[in-house]
Amino acid sequence: MSIIKHPKAHHYQPSPAEEARARGREAGYRGGYEEGYLKGRADYIVKSHAESFPFRQLHVLYVASGKGFPYSPMDEAISETLRSMVAQLTVIEPGQPINEVAYQVMPDLVLVLDGMFVPNEQLDDIRRQGIKTAVWLTDDPYYTDMTTENVGHYDYVFTLESNCIPYYQQLGCRQVHHLPFAAFPEYFKPSKTPAAQRRDVSFIGSAYWNRVEYLSPIMDRLMQHNTMINGIWWDRLPNYAAYQDRIEVNKWMGPVETAEAYNGSKIVINLHRSHEDDSVNNNTVKIPAASPNPRTFEISACATLQLTDARSDLAKLYTPGKEIETYTSPQELLDKIEYYLSHEQERREIALNALDRTLREHTYGHRLNQLLSVIFP
Incomplete structure (x- = not known):
């Protein structure tokens, strides 16, 4: 009886280029999985945080910064958020006669962002009418030489910089509060789709x-x-x-x-x-x-x-x-x-x-x- 010998099988060895492609596929799969997992978890977190804040029967006159970009997105974030929180919102730019608008609409509060372009005599006029005024300072402590001249003309001063609180109190401001910046979820939120540029x-x-x-x-x-x-x-x-x-x-x-x-x-x-x-x-x-x-x-x-x-x-x-x-x-x-x-x-x-x-x-x-x-x- 004869024994048939089969030729020895050779183990296939992929080329360096094939190995590189395989590693690329594996990395791409792993990266896609990791990004998908992150986006799925992020979407769950977003959906679990439905914002709900007290609604107030107030009329707020909001005076935008008047500085254009990059301040305009902040103006939009504040005004759009306020619309869902108060009964009435009036938005104007600093170039308008704020005191005259306040006489016409008689708001409960005049809220000013930054305030660099708002004439202080108009603020004094508004306060004499018994209307409350507040400013949210956006550039502390970098422009305190200019804010020093303005803060005394408001009933309430809100500053993003905690180190400015004692400084404004020394200037005679009785209501000074720390109010940091924030995120506007309409703009800044996790993307649900893969990024075009990684x-x-x-x-x-x-x-x-x-x-x-x-x-x-x-x-x-x-x-x-x-x-x-x-x-x-x-x-x-x-x-x-x-x-x-x-x-x-x-x-x-x-x-x-x-x-x-x-x-x-x-x-x-x-x-x-x-x-x-x-x-x-x-x-x-x-x-x-x-x-x-x-x-x-x-x-x-x-x-x-x-x-x-x-x-x-x-x-x-x-x-x-x-x-x-x-x-x-x-x-x-x-x-x-x-x-x-x-x-x-x-x-x-x-x-x-x-x-x-x-x-x-x-x-x-x-x-x-x-x-x-x-x-x-």
Whole structure:
């Protein structure tokens, strides 16, 4: 009996190109799953936070900032939120005779945003008619040289900067309250669809000199990741030419476009401006900044991991390490970027916790309800 010998089977060895394609498919599948999981969880959190605030039988005359972009989205957020909270809302620009409009409509409250362009004598006239007046200051402490002249002409002063409270009290203001910024969920919210442009890291904001000096030492390594920067003045960077294909300069991004960038990013850097930069500030008394900027809330409302420089008020608003991440040096910023880019589950959980905290406590509905509760207890 003869034995038939079969030729030895050869184990197939894929080519390097085939291996690369396989790794790409696996990474794409994993990335798609992770993004889908994040969006599903985020959608559940959004649906579980239906805002409901007391409705007040009040007539509010709202005086917009009059500053145009980027203040106009804030004006819209405030006016649209107020419409659902009070019986009547009248909105005007600072160029109109505010005292004459107030005589005609006789509101319960004249609420002014920023107030830089509002004549103080008109405010005094309104107060003589027994109408309550309030201002929400948006640029403290960077323009206190100008707000110093205005705050005494209001019944109520609300400032986003807690360090300005004792300063205004020393000026004779009896009703001064801390009212931080917030998120407007109509603009800043998790996207339900995959982002058109994916980024590992984003930074959106103006290139103030403190930001240029802070990021310059780590820019080479930062740009080794899929990093995009948007904002004015970034051609100030010493090696700008090396990164200009990933820096969009001299463009103000609207809230919808900004939210799209946040949603398309794994990590968004937040780096506050300096209170000591005399090239852009009017803060002669050098009041330091303790309170976070509006991006703190807007990034969090998009369910994106935020890395921010730590300001002293931050821990009152978000829990570091659980709902937001902080850094105290350029090297720590870089280290945490690289850590969270390789630890997807931790990155995702912090981002979702940030969304939940924002919708629970940090929307314009929460802020305006607080403001109205102070004035009409």
